[in-house]
Amino acid sequence: MGIQLVLFLFLASLRLGLSQDVEHGLILVQGIQAIAETDDNFICATIDWWPHDKCDYNNCPWGNSSAANLDLSHPFLVKAIQALKPLRIRVGGSLQDQLLYEVGSLKSPCHPFQKMKGGLFGFSKGCLQMKRWDELNNFFDNTGAIVTFGLNALKGRHPSGHNTVWQGDWDSSNAYDLINYTVSKGYKIDSWEFGNELSGKGIAASVSAVQYGKDLIKLKEVLNSLYNNSNFKPLLVAPGGFYSKDWYDKLLQVTGPGIVNVLSHHLYNLGPGSDEHLDRKILDPEHLSKVEPIFRSLSETIKKYGHWSSAWVGEAGGAFNSGGRQISNTFVDSFWYLDQLGMASRYNTKVYCRQTIIGGNYGLLDTTTFVPNPDYYSALLWHRLMGNTVLAASSDVFSPSLRSYAHCSKGRDGITLLLINLSNQTDFTLMVRDRVPLSSGGHENGTSIHVENSLLNNLKRAFSWIGRKGSDVTFREEYHLNAKDNYLRSQTMLLNGVPLELTNDGEIPTLEPLLISVHSPIHLDPLSIAFVVLPYFDAPACAAQTKL
Incomplete structure (x- = not known):
């Protein structure tokens, strides 16, 4: 083992020494205090309602992935969800505000969604049969999923004839009957979400913040009534739309304390799936950072008007309208996905729901074969390695192409880094050290960076360690992610050079x-991603987490 490690380090140093662009620097982690916390079940994915004939840009990528007809018995689906246990699944999407429930006093016939000219998003109203609701809940129970269900928030309203605005009070009767049935059957829905993309100007429809707030108060009364005799109290999530500061501020002011438990918002920062330059946007650090003001502003909204609420990303798929064909289901997509997971965490986002677990071009699983796409393995590594305590991390390198995030490790001592290299020509050679707060008399940057091609200097650096905690641990864990054959649009992701593929028995591969050696630097190849587990890193902020 020792000879293999020395050879690995020598070859890595040789490769770096001959590389055209090598940048050395420090990853600075402040382990003394947390900057944010996520929920234990931070990773979340959606099951949508889109039928097979939902098409965008002459592409119909949904197949039978709807909550109404998804094959819940498929072993790849079951095993993929169980591997992420507990995975939060959000059932909802654009069509949920046209969905009726075949229960109680519903007098309308129960038909599936169908194409309809003039209908919202080009579809008719649809209906959920209770037989299917039973099947879904049995599936959730068998896989250990935590469920968020999106309710129809347009029932009883009507278009005003002015832009997308809908008016009128919400008719809660059908939702009441569904929730009552759910409680009577003993099904555990962790949270009920009210509406989909009706905030601000909306997408196909919108509701004013004042009206929405009044209806949320009504829904909270329904939940309190139906769960009155239950020890379990579900969360109320809203509005599941695109963030508009004035609208979100007003919603919290209207509802007041204790009504909205979770403030959810949607993100599609890459634009339409038809964009021919999606991969350029994904690899552009400036473009990826444009979403950060949304996280910051929502955090400020909660602090000022709703400190009893928490923030969720209720839906995010990168590119809207089903995602980008031959982009969203390939290796390159993991650059924005993991970067946004890291960024969201820094702003106390408790849950991040990926659009979708299956369906569209952006599914974590292939719509036809149910085989995991690269982003599934990115989500799985995050879920297994990144704890819920978020630490401040930065680097002293000049290049904006290096993205760095740090969390306490999940279920063990130390920290885990997520390092992303967006550059197609720069290798990074990195050491890790504590970032001592300035108030403690330390300096933010412990060393300056330099670019060099000297093999001798690379070898010298390979056996230096910058740290503060002595430890008997002599190794760290590294999980390097690359595209197969260096083709960014490959649907096969390599982990430390090994293709991530299901076993012959259909099992998720071992990661x-x-x-x-802890004494060697971290080498990050161009256009690669790495999770690095540092069990020896002295982070007092992580002490409480490891005791749990």
Whole structure:
């Protein structure tokens, strides 16, 4: 093992020494205090209602992935969800505000969604049969999923004839009957979400913040009544739309304390799936950072008007309208996805729901074969390695192409880094050290960076360690992610050079790390991603987490 490690380090240093662009620097982590916290079940994915004939740009990528007809018995689906246990699944999407429930006093016939000229999003109203609701809940129970269900928030309203605005009070009767049935059957829905993309100007429809707030108060009364005799109290999530500061501020002011438990918002920062330059946007650090003001502003909204609420990303798929064909289901997509997971965490986002677990071009699983796409493995690594305590992390390198995030490790001592290299020509050689707060008399940057091609200097650096905690641990774990054959649009992701593929028995593959000497630097290839587990890193902020 020792000879193999020395050879690995020598070859890595040789490669770096011959590389055209090598940038050395520090990853600075402040381990003394947390900057944010996520929920234990931070990773979430959606099951949508889109039928097979939902098409965008002459592409119809949904197949039978709707909550109404998804094959819940498919072993790949079951195993993929169980591997992420507990995975939060959000059932909802654009058509949920046209969905009726075949229960109680419903007098309308129960038909599936059908194409309809003039209908919202080009579809008719649809209906959920209770037989299917039973099947879904049995599936959730068998896989250990935590469920958020999106309710129809347009029932009883009517278009005003002015832009997308809908008016009128919400008719709660059908939702009441569904929730009552759910409680009577003992099904555990962790949270009920009210509406989909009706905030601000909306997409196909919108409701004023004042009216929405009044209806949320009514829904809270329904939940309190139906769960009155239950020890379990579900969360109320809203509005599941695109963030508009004035609208969100007003919603919290109207509802007041204790009504809205979760303030959810949607993100599609890459634009339409038809964009021919999606991969350029994904690899552009400036473009990726444009979403950060949304996280910051929503955090400020909650602090000022709704400190009893928490923030969720209720839906995010990168590119809207089903995602980008031959982009959203390939390796390159993991750059924006993991970067946004890291960024969202820094702003106390408790849950991040990926659009979708299956369906569209952006599914974590292939719509036809149910085989995991690269982003599934990115989500799985995050879920297994990144704890819910978020630490401040930065680097002293000049290049904006290096993105760095740090969390306490999940279920063990130390920290885990997420490092993303967006550059197509720069290798990064990195050491890790504590970032001592300035108030403690330390300096933010412990060393300056430099670019060099000297093989001798690379070898010298390979056996230096910058740290503060002595430890008997001599190795760290590294999980390097690359595209197969260096083709960014490959649907096969490599983990430490090994293709991530289901086993012959259809099992999720073992995610084996490289064990690297703690005295060597971290080498990050161009256009690659790495999770690095540092069990020896002294982070007092993580002490409480590891005791749980």
